[in-house]
Amino acid sequence: MQAATRLFWERGYEATSIGDLTAAMGIRPGSLYAAFGDKKTLFKEAVHAYGRAPAGAFVADALAQEPTAKAAFGRILREAALIYPDPGHPPGCLTISAATNVTLQDADVAQFLRDLRNTNLAAFETRLHAAKNEGELPSTADPAALAGYFATVIQGMSQRARDGATAAxxxxxxxxxxxxxPAADD
Incomplete structure (x- = not known):
């Protein structure tokens, strides 16, 4: 699974062929189809495996583990800055970049990744609503707008890493x- 995940991460869904996958995984096409059914199913399993690995799990971990929303978002941003350009794996984020040029026949792959990104956006918004209710954010704060802002920054950081940006x-x-x-109310 690791070889398939890496290949999808490097090339994206569309540019990764069954031949590429079987060569990287050291299996025959028949074995791939027997184990996964098709390329889309393998891709979805690879993305889920990525989401459980440190490079993909850091967002959920920070949201769950940090005592304040500001600490969580600070950790997410700092970890993205280190993880996305790490030379030990392809740059950026698999769920952000793997379906940038998907054909109409594979639109469900793009939707699958969009749904994962929107799930993160919803988790951001939930955490920011809680922060507002607890007084960590001012009463005038817009949790949806802040969630969108941080999602946009994180997605941009992923692309910048793919373009060669350094951790610094x-x-x-x-x-x-x-x-x-935003500063909390006094």
Whole structure:
């Protein structure tokens, strides 16, 4: 599964062929079809495996583990800055970049990834609503807008890593982005 995940991460869904996958996985096409049914099913399983690995799980981990929303978003941004350009794996985020050029016949693959990204967006918004209710954010804060802002920054950081941005550059982006955090009511 790791070889398939890496290949989809490097090339995206559309540009990864069955031949590429079977070569990388060291299996025959018949074995791939017997184990996974088709390329889409293998892709979805690879994405789920990615989501359980450190490079994919850091967002959910930060939201669940940090005591404040600001600490959670700070951690997410700092970890993205280190994880996305890490040379130990393809740059960026698999769920952000794997379906950028999908044909109409594979629109469900793009929808699958969009749904995963929107699930993260909803988790951001939920955490920010809680922060507002607890007084961590001002009463005038817009949790939906803040969630969208942080999702946009994180997606942009993923693309910048794919374009060659370093951890130092992305850390600076994280620092600047977090400065947009609204001050709590007095």
């Amino acid at each position: 550059e992305l850390t600076q982006t994280a620092r600047i982005s977090l400065s947009a955090w």
